[in-house]
Amino acid sequence: MASLKALKIRINSVKSTQKITKAMKMVAAAKLRRAQEAAEAARPYAERLEAVVSSIASKVEKGPQAPKLLAGTGKDDVHLFVVATSDKGLAGAFNTNIVRLARRRAEELRAAGKTVKFYTIGKKGRDQLARTYRGDIVHSIEPGDLGKLGFDSVQEWASDLTARFEAGEFDVAHLFFSKFVSVLTQEPTEIQLMPVAVAETGAVAATAGASVEYEPDEEEILADLLPRNVSVQLLRAQRENAASEQGSKMTAMDNATRNAGDMINKLTIQYNRTRQAAITTELVEIISGAEAL
């Protein structure tokens, strides 16, 4: 049986851990609200751009002169996985879930005889992927605080990726991130980043019927819009990730706080029992001493 003093120290240490996890949970809750707002603010732009790109893309012929970003390289041998995670841990299974999905998809493509390379955004994702695919990571980015990320830095990554694509480093790019469904649920998601996946139906109807004037012509507008679409997809992924990270962190810290509470209760009971046992022993000693006289 642990001594009274040891138990007391233990209880105090768990209590201070609980204070920390509680504070982290509240910080995550506050950040989550802001991240969620940012994710929602980015939505109108992404939706409109997607609608416009789809409607123009359906009008442009996929001939040899079509932009590479739309038509692709004509092969699908080399795949690039853009894995977006965060720089920080302590967010439950947030990073692990994204990496797990990427890893599973990579194994599938490898089994089909394709080459898979990685382009990591976020320290945690890189560290986890480096365990098995060290040689295949072509570039890593450390984005810092996901919530404070602006469009400018995302644009830099997008132009880097586009340049690599134009140079023929890879044929297809996939983007992995965690979609924010609710505070309790975040869904690891994969989307095709390059070549641009165009919805064949749906948005086309918006402009159909009316004769639209293009200034300059469709091809030039498309050439201007496609790289922008890549940046917007990346930004959207970052925003979703930011919200998911905070949501996941909040849940994880809530669990930790509750576990600490349970542990404190258990330790307190043990502490009281030990104290009572000590008192009983003392009493027995006194009484038997008095009786002996």
Place this chain on the structure above:
Amino acid sequence: MALHFELVTPERLVRSEDVHMVVVPGTEGDFGVLEGHMPVMSTIRSDADVEIYATAGSQPERIKITGGFAEVNDKGLTILAEHAG
């Protein structure tokens, strides 16, 4: 009798209001958009001002935008810009 005008950046929805006229700095020249304009899609010159006339004859409000795209359809005018303001 007003034109519905929306200015959207990746960060947020900057404007969504009914105005009289908007002058858009297109790549091939400025063009004014009034209500009932024919459908147009146009890219936008970098570092140019959009002029917004809230009512006929009022002083225009200028918003500087970079890297953008304008679309006019029967619902109004939408400008997608990378930066605004």
